[in-house]
Amino acid sequence: MEKTSASNFLETIVADDLAAGRVETVVTRFPPEPNGYLHIGHAKSICVNFGLAETFGGRCNLRFDDTNPEKESQEYIDSIQADVRWLGFRWDGEVRFASAYFQQLYDWAVYLVEQGHAYVCDLNAQQAREYRGTLTEAGKNSPYRDRSVAENLDLLARMKAGEFAEGEKVLRARIDMASPNMNMRDPILYRIRKVAHHQTGTDWVIYPTYDFAHGQEDAIEGVTHSVCTLEFEDHRPLYDWFIEHLPIAARPRQYEFGRLNPSYTVTSKRKLKQLVDDAVVSGWDDPRMPTVAGMRRRGYTPAAIRKFCQMIGTTRSDGVVDVAMLEFAIREDLNENAPRAMCVLNPLKVVLTNYPDSQVEDLVAARHPSRPDLGERVLPFTRELYIDADDFREEANKKYKRLVLGKRVRLRNAYVIEAHEAVKDSAGKVVEVHASIIPDTIGNDPADGVKPKGVIQWVSASRGRQATVRLYDRLFDHEAPDKGDRDFLQHVNPDSLRVVERAWIEPSLVQALPEQGFQFEREGYFVADRYDHSEESPVFNRTIGLRDSWAEQGGEGQ
RNA sequence: UGGGGUGUCGCCAAGCGGCAAGGCACCAGGUUUUGAUCCUGGCAUUCGGAGGUUCGAAUCCUCCCACCCCAGCCA
Numbered sequence A: 001m002e003k004t005s006a007s008n009f010l011e012t013i014v015a016d017d018l019a020a021g022r023v024e025t026v027v028t029r030f031p032p033e034p035n036g037y038l039h040i041g042h043a044k045s046i047c048v049n050f051g052l053a054e055t056f057g058g059r060c061n062l063r064f065d066d067t068n069p070e071k072e073s074q075e076y077i078d079s080i081q082a083d084v085r086w087l088g089f090r091w092d093g094e095v096r097f098a099s100a101y102f103q104q105l106y107d108w109a110v111y112l113v114e115q116g117h118a119y120v121c122d123l124n125a126q127q128a129r130e131y132r133g134t135l136t137e138a139g140k141n142s143p144y145r146d147r148s149v150a151e152n153l154d155l156l157a158r159m160k161a162g163e164f165a166e167g168e169k170v171l172r173a174r175i176d177m178a179s180p181n182m183n184m185r186d187p188i189l190y191r192i193r194k195v196a197h198h199q200t201g202t203d204w205v206i207y208p209t210y211d212f213a214h215g216q217e218d219a220i221e222g223v224t225h226s227v228c229t230l231e232f233e234d235h236r237p238l239y240d241w242f243i244e245h246l247p248i249a250a251r252p253r254q255y256e257f258g259r260l261n262p263s264y265t266v267t268s269k270r271k272l273k274q275l276v277d278d279a280v281v282s283g284w285d286d287p288r289m290p291t292v293a294g295m296r297r298r299g300y301t302p303a304a305i306r307k308f309c310q311m312i313g314t315t316r317s318d319g320v321v322d323v324a325m326l327e328f329a330i331r332e333d334l335n336e337n338a339p340r341a342m343c344v345l346n347p348l349k350v351v352l353t354n355y356p357d358s359q360v361e362d363l364v365a366a367r368h369p370s371r372p373d374l375g376e377r378v379l380p381f382t383r384e385l386y387i388d389a390d391d392f393r394e395e396a397n398k399k400y401k402r403l404v405l406g407k408r409v410r411l412r413n414a415y416v417i418e419a420h421e422a423v424k425d426s427a428g429k430v431v432e433v434h435a436s437i438i439p440d441t442i443g444n445d446p447a448d449g450v451k452p453k454g455v456i457q458w459v460s461a462s463r464g465r466q467a468t469v470r471l472y473d474r475l476f477d478h479e480a481p482d483k484g485d486r487d488f489l490q491h492v493n494p495d496s497l498r499v500v501e502r503a504w505i506e507p508s509l510v511q512a513l514p515e516q517g518f519q520f521e522r523e524g525y526f527v528a529d530r531y532d533h534s535e536e537s538p539v540f541n542r543t544i545g546l547r548d549s550w551a552e553q554g555g556e557g558q
Numbered sequence B: 001u002g003g004g005g006u007g008u009c010g011c012c013a014a015g016c017g018g019c020a021a022g023g024c025a026c027c028a029g030g031u032u033u034u035g036a037u038c039c040u041g042g043c044a045u046u047c048g049g050a051g052g053u054u055c056g057a058a059u060c061c062u063c064c065c066a067c068c069c070c071a072g073c074c075a
Helices: A009-019 A040-055 A074-086 A098-114 A125-132 A149-160 A210-221 A230-245 A269-277 A292-298 A302-312 A323-337 A507-511
Strands: A027-030 A059-064 A118-121 A170-173 A188-192 A206-208 A225-229 A253-257 A347-352 A361-366 A376-381 A384-388 A408-411 A416-424 A430-438 A465-472 A497-505 A517-520 A524-528 A539-545
Touching: A009 A040, A009 A225, A009 A253, A027 A040, A027 A210, A027 A225, A040 A059, A040 A225, A040 A292, A040 A302, A059 A074, A059 A098, A059 A210, A074 A292, A098 A118, A098 A149, A098 A170, A098 A188, A098 A206, A098 A210, A118 A149, A149 A188, A188 A210, A210 A225, A210 A230, A225 A230, A230 A253, A292 A539, A302 A323, A323 A517, A323 A524, A323 A539, A347 A497, A376 A507, A465 A507, A497 A507, A517 A539
Parallel strands: A027 A059, A225 A253, A347 A430, A465 A539
Antiparallel strands: A118 A170, A170 A188, A188 A206, A347 A384, A361 A376, A408 A416, A416 A430, A465 A497, A517 A524, A524 A539
């Protein structure tokens, strides 16, 4: 409709279905199970599903696939909704729950029994596994496979009534124990679970399995294109089987795409939960987590995440996406939109010996080099200030473009200064630098023609503020931390978090609001922490560093 | 070894019989009061391999190879 050329195979399919009149309006759904927080992989799925609806003027539902109460909880239901909204997507109507369809699903199960397509099986889990056969050997029919419809109906009703213990009986479809597709070997439709459900309480003691529920949920909601990941491909024949054998008019179709595997990260709910439970990180929303909540706290923006998903495309091949692409997406967004500010992480005091002790000049600087609409801020300039210790050397080669004893450097948005003396402590460590300003160098090069080597950031010692700055890095130091039989916990990067308790920030930063992003010039992009930041005690998280070709080249001249 | 998939530059990805888009990364220059940004240029005679069909193949056919998924009463 709005699009003339499809950008991936799913769009091609939808466009064709629309053009051929097979569907009137495209309806998709994002169907998370509320058993964990959403991660970057889900973000891709969200972009794919909501994106398809958006692109073709259709609808997308948010449906909790809550068929297994044991691992689910309200906390996850809340976080998932917040994350989807934060990413900028709006689901159609109210949030849906698979559990709201439990009665309909049960009625359909009864129908299948009546049609002779399902039976109650008494095999326990162990026996069922043995009867199922292997990948290369056909399974054997359950001895309970030929119970009469009447007996099955009675047994199913009694399962529902709670007459049997967990694991004692299950309801299975009667399909083909010799099918080369394991999913078709009389799959389980209902199992007994005597636990309360977060939505239905104790109404049910039998719960439908994913296979028996998903397609029917789609049908109930009028979903036309049920998009999921590749590992469900083998389930499609079963998905279709249920739709075909049930009195259902709707005809949803399942399509699969390759899931996202970013390098240097893990995206399995089990592993992410383990990182949380083992306190490797502070929680699901720890800024190092690849969760949507974690990325949010880290300073990633919805626009960057969506851009990233668009960059990687949607295909049926599954590979590993270089996290550098995600990093590019966030740098691109923040470079364009984040106000600039100055922060000194490793303070070294500089005393400007030719600058009056009582003088304060309110210098004005743009908040962004190419976005005048972002306005300006005031930078108080004083006799004593801080620069980064890494930006000063008593001596260095010509490639070092910072302050060197006897040489000049430009203080960003302020004067050019020249260093005269390095004051050291008893251990010989430089603790203070004495320098002088070159007059009339704000906006001008020195009159004597001796230009400064470089530009460094600074913060007034008397007017600046102290802040806590958290320097985050990749959580894992291995490109594929959980590939094969690797123990991903062995690859947790020991330097994934470094906290700078007393960084100096320019005074304008006290006005920062939680979740507001900045570029601390020459350092990187930072965000005021969503929870811990306040005007009284500022806390910034490093989202991502600036590209640093100097460091990449080994920092020649250090 | 049964079934289902996938193989195009280091990574992602267009391409659908007419002679290899683009992005990331990387490299080389230029601009720059951020060693950032920005700009310019470079980066697959070759499409998992081998045959075949064709005037012509990454695109069609055959065989082979590699990798991923499936034996939960998880989703």
